[in-house]
Amino acid sequence: MLRIFKEDLTTPQNFVVTLELVPARESFGRSTETLLGIASDAFTDGRVSAVSITDNPGGNPSLSPDVLGYEIFKLGLDVIVHFTCRDTNRMGMESRALQLARMGMKNVLALTGDYSGKGYGGRGTPVFDLDSVLLTGMLKSLSGKMASSGDPDPFFTGCAVSPFKSLKAEQVAQYRKMDKKIDAGASFVITQLGYNAQNFEDLIQYHTGKNAHIPIIGSVNLLSPRAARAMNRGRVPGVFVSDELFNKVVSEWQEPRKGLKKAVERAAKLGAILKGLGFRGIHIGGVHRSFKTVAAILDRMDQLQDAWPDYLGEFVQGKKKNSEDSDAQALPGGIKKEKASLKEMLLDHIPYKMLNSAHDLFFNQSATMAPVYKSLASVLEKYNKTWVLKRCLEDPLKKTFLSCQSCGDCAIQHIGFLCPESGCPKHTRNGPCGGSTEGRCEVYPDQLCIWVRAYQRLAHVNSLATFLQDRVPPRRWELNKTSSWVNFHLDKNIQSRMAGTRDQAASEIGSQGE
Incomplete structure (x- = not known):
């Protein structure tokens, strides 16, 4: 059955x-x-x-x-x-x-x-x-x-x-993106793998406060030297194994039987902790040879589960030190204001203020001049002259400030005025993937994740409430290589579809109330 x-x-x-x-x-x-x-x-x-x-x-x-x-x-x-x-x-x-x-x-x-x-x-x-x-x-x-x-x-x-992030910007993004996934229709959550009980506890407290109706499952793993090495060296995105834990695992597996027994014990203890913390289940990984290992983990969990608080101290070696302010660890709170470096000012804060001001002036559909811009866009479209605006004004400005890829369906206002097409190898418009390490991109480690940069930009102007606030629709490929400015004023781009989504949601809520 x-x-x-x-x-x-x-x-x-x-x-x-x-x-x-x-x-x-x-x-x-x-x-x-x-x-x-x-x-x-x-x-x-x-x-x-x-x-x-x-x-x-x-x-x-x-x-x-x-x-x-x-x-x-x-x-x-x-x-x-x-x-x-x-x-x-x-x-x-x-x-x-x-x-x-x-x-x-x-x-x-x-x-x-x-x-x-x-x-x-x-x-x-x-x-x-x-x-x-x-x-x-x-x-x-x-x-x-x-x-x-x-x-x-x-x-x-x-x-x-992934609750195992070192920067507050990364962790806030992970939590808020989880909320967006649940809002989009996710019915359960599975965590990434990590070995810090505090991170698991922080996650379950946050999740219970916002989405208690959604079951959440915590990951445990049969940690072998090969797997620990890959995780320690960042080859498994979103997972963290400290040098201390990696060296300990390698030492334990000098004798394979002893190493396997220690790995089963570690997995069982973490499983018991997760159950004690209130997770609705565990997700076991790292078993590739025999179900007997899974059975051994579950049997040992049964023996340990009542004493789970005693093992919390063993699961701190996977903790990454938060490299931001120590007095602002709680996710709902603010961020300690520090003087920005010259590099941050030139690359992030000054461009953000310029682009934000330009957006308010030219791309605000409730602005006084919005009807004029719409009329101009209609004329350019009617006479097939949108390319003039794009080639002579839009492209030079956007390529200079954003490395614009001419998608025609611009989403920069949702990412702190950073371009997801040129700035993110996965083109994410609804929050970061789980693969960043120390705020660095999974694919290009020499670059900061654009969502970390967006967080920093918004924190600098006290606008973190808007961070990952909107669910952004998928890119419209039929607009590729067209003018995003014209598309905006003619309601062809993301903003018109987001308005439609909000109207539909409001209608559904109203009908449910009836």
Whole structure:
């Protein structure tokens, strides 16, 4: 009989266990058969509600989670399919979602995804046509369409959050983006992996205060030297393993049996802590050979769970020191004002003030001159002369200040007047991915994440309340290489669609009230 993950997780008294499987770069072979064996044993054991299957982890090709998941699904064990935005555009993602629905696999973990790794002949093209917030919204929309066509079961969509960040800007962004994903339709949350109990406690307190109705699952891992090395060196985005913990793991595994026993003990203690803190379940990763290891972790958790507070002190080695002000750690609070460096003033604060002022003057639809600008845009459009404005004025200014890519659907006002197309390799318009380290971009570590820069810009002018406030619609590719200024005043771009979304939401709220 199939175990239903959704039913298990939404039953308040349940503590749910899920298990992450990582397919190899093979369609047949020992690795794939091992994963199927682990899944079969998990079903027989009965304590695992679902297995989650990664989607080309690290951006490298592997067996599709859809086909492997379907084989496991037919065994009777429920499946959570990881669904990233990296490899296909929005049409491909919608097609894949319909395929999953047809196969009956409705549990989806919606992710932006790691940057592209190496495939046939080298690195693949990173697509990122949508981000995780927009993907979540797309799955919610599809669920409505499926219901109208006779499929009563919607997607059960989850999202991820990384609470293990060193900068306050990064952590605030992670929390607020989690809120946006939930607002877009996410029904459960799975954390990234880390070894600092305080970070887990901060997250559950924040989440309980804002989204207590949404179950949250904490990640634990069977930490081997190989995995610890990759995490310690930043090769697994969003995960942090300190030098201290890495060296400890390497020492423990000098004797493999001792190392495995220590790894099981560490995973079990963290699992007991998560249960004690109020997480609704645990997500076990790092098991690649046998389900016996999972069973050992769960058995040991049962023995330890009543004494979980005693182990809190062991889980501090993964903590990153917050490199910002120590007196402003609470997320709802402000940030300590410090004198900005000359570099920050030239690259961030002065450009922000200039662009913000220009936006208020020329791109405010309630401004006095807005009708005049709209009339001018209409004339240019009518006589096919928008290219004159774009080539002679818009491009020189925007390329100089923003490295503009001429998307025609400008979203800079939502990112502290930074361009997501030129400034972010994943083109994120709804908040950062989870891959930054010390505020640095996952893909280009010599650059600050544009969302960290946006936070700093807004903090400097005391406008953090607007940080990650809006859910920004996907880019309209039909506007590519056209004038975003004209598009703005003719209501073709993001702003008109955001207004429509707000009006629709208000209408839905009103009808529910009736």
